[in-house]
Amino acid sequence: MLPTDFSADAWNAAKYAISLFKEEECTFYVLNTYTPTIAHSRFMATSVVGKACEDVVKCNSEKGLKQFVERINNECYNANHKFEIISSFSLLVDEMKNIIETKNIDLVITGTKGASGLEEVFMGSNTVRMIRSIKNCPVLAIPCNFTFITPSEIAFATDFNRFYTNSELRPLLEMAKSFKAAIRIVHVQYEIKALTEVQQFNLNMLRKYLSEVEHYVHTVSELNSVSKTLEIFSNELGIHLLAMLNYQHSYMEKMTREPVVKRMVFHTQIPLLVIPELGMGTPPHSKRGKQEPVSNPPQ
Structure with missing residues (x-):
């Protein structure tokens, strides 16, 4: 899964993911979530304004996702890779948890800061929230500007x-x-x-x-x-x-x-x-093929 806010950081994480799995057949689920602020007006019913606001934000999310995948195919095309876009009116981490379960996700790959990130902060608040909240899937955080x-x-x-x-x-x-x-x-x-x-x-x-x-x-x-x-x-x-x-x-x-x-x-x-943390009773899941052991002995 590739969560994106359409920032440069998210784009860099996507490029890293594509390079990391360039030799493998895999499906990338590209996720954008949105939670529009409900506008208020003395002259319009709140529900009408709210619905119009949601429609605009939803349209922007879906358009952004299509452009994001088009850019991937234009700049990093790989016949081994498929992309599915998910635009969701939801909180980011809640939707990620749902997708991890329903799509049997093996790995989340994300940027560390995002659109509102600060250069001097360890990781953006969304990344920290993912790490704290996601209990059944590894998260790979890619620093902004890191080249694969x-x-x-x-x-x-x-x-x-x-x-x-x-x-x-x-x-x-x-x-x-x-x-x-x-x-x-x-x-x-x-x-x-x-x-x-x-x-x-x-x-x-x-x-x-x-x-x-x-x-x-x-x-x-x-x-x-x-x-x-x-x-x-x-x-x-x-x-x-x-x-x-x-x-x-x-x-x-x-x-x-x-x-x-x-x-x-x-x-x-x-x-x-x-x-x-999985513990003794949690079976892992993986769609990746069986690998041959490396011949180098442990030191």
């Missing part, structure tokens, strides 16, 4: 305090297999110390799940904040994509709940894959 790079280096940030299930790790593993990417597990510590028994067990299980792909473990000291540390780590190692699981007390959960002033220090320079 085949992700051969993927960082996965974790503190090893939680047991990860195979279903939760599937989006990360599929992407690593698809692009023959190395996964760099990064653990940020306030002060470097040995792992607890629970953390060591969770690390061992994580490595077992990732045994089919090349992977490494990095322990780094915290610099000012976890978010700033991950930014520096990504820059120094040439990371193309940063992945996190979103659960209570996770790195991701902490960052989305920070005040805007604190988030200003963290600039999302690379795509961010946020994987929702």
Whole structure:
């Protein structure tokens, strides 16, 4: 799914998505939602003015979606790709939840800021709302102006305090297999110390799940904040994509709940894959084909 507000940021996210899946047959659901403000007049019934206002906004939404897909086909045509447009009089996140369920969506790809975004903010309010609210589908947030790079280096940030299930790790593993990417597990510590028994067990299980792909473990000291540390780590190692699981007390959960002033220090320079907490009883779904294991052994 590609939610769009027709901003440059949304267009950049769409281009990234098309490049990411250029070798695969897939359907993109392009979504725009609208909630028009009801106008009031002393000389007209409110319901009449409201209906006229809704019709105008609906028309603009549908027209914008058609132009958006036409631009994609003109600039990024790929015979493997199909596009379906959805214009909905609804709140964005509510409609996204509905489409994820009814269309069996594998991945949401969105820009990080949108039409009213501020350059110095970690992520736009809509993106943060998506991450907090969507519980059954990964969200891939693409920074404005980020040019697609085949992700051969993927960082996965974790503190090893939680047991990860195979279903939760599937989006990360599929992407690593698809692009023959190395996964760099990064653990940020306030002060470097040995792992607890629970953390060591969770690390061992994580490595077992990732045994089919090349992977490494990095322990780094915290610099000012976890978010700033991950930014520096990504820059120094040439990371193309940063992945996190979103659960209570996770790195991701902490960052989305920070005040805007604190988030200003963290600039999302690379795509961010946020994987929702699924738990042991939630079976994953995926339409992607079975991948051959990567021959590189774990390090």
